[in-house]
Amino acid sequence: MDEKDQQIIRALQRNGRMSNQDLAAEVNLSPSPCLRRLRLLEQSGAIKGYSATIDAEAYGLPVTVFVRVSLENHTGATVNQFEKDIARVEQVLECYMMTGTADYLLRVVVADLADYERFVRRRLHPIGGIASIDSSFVYGVVKQTAVFPRLD
Incomplete structure (x- = not known):
């Protein structure tokens, strides 16, 4: 390129x-x-597709939560099952494998705190193999862009 x-x-x-x-x-x-x-x-494949940037609040999902997930163990079966299951959860917009204290970082959107509780109880807990869930709620956005920086 x-x-x-x-x-x-x-x-x-x-x-x-x-x-x-x-x-x-x-x-x-x-x-x-x-x-x-x-x-x-x-x-x-450098360009994977095209999409619209939508205001989550206008859509009805004003709450963004970053969720750190640690697994109980790291066997191939546990990791594969978690990744397969989390890929099907609509509220999870992004899932990253991480270094550090958590195994995964999820970006989740929900309507409100009660909706987040339902998400955790009905979508995350049933996955199984999760040792811990640590949530951070976004209360403001300082910068958000989809434009890559120039390469020098």
């Missing part, structure tokens, strides 16, 4: 609905080479 491909990606991260004409102008290419590069980025 060269610098021009990175410019295309950053432009699309800012506005995934821009036309090829606008994209080409922004990255200083003519439309045909720009479209060719875009298609190659899609085919290679």
Whole structure:
């Protein structure tokens, strides 16, 4: 991936609905080479898809919780089962394997505190193999972006 491909990606991260004409102008290419590069980025998997950025509060899910999960043990079966089960939980928008004290970090969205309690009782606890759950509630957002930094 060269610098021009990175410019295309950053432009699309800012506005995934821009036309090829606008994209080409922004990255200083003519439309045909720009479209060719875009298609190659899609085919290679560098661009995985396109989506809209939605206001969670307007949607009805104003509470974001970061949940640290530690497993009871780290056998292949326990890890595979947890990952398989957590992938099916709609409230979990992101799940990361972590170093440090917790094994996983989840980003969860819910309607309110009662909804979070239901999530823990009905979705997390039934997974099994979980040693601990530590929750941190977001009460403000300082920065949120989907645009990668420039590579120097």
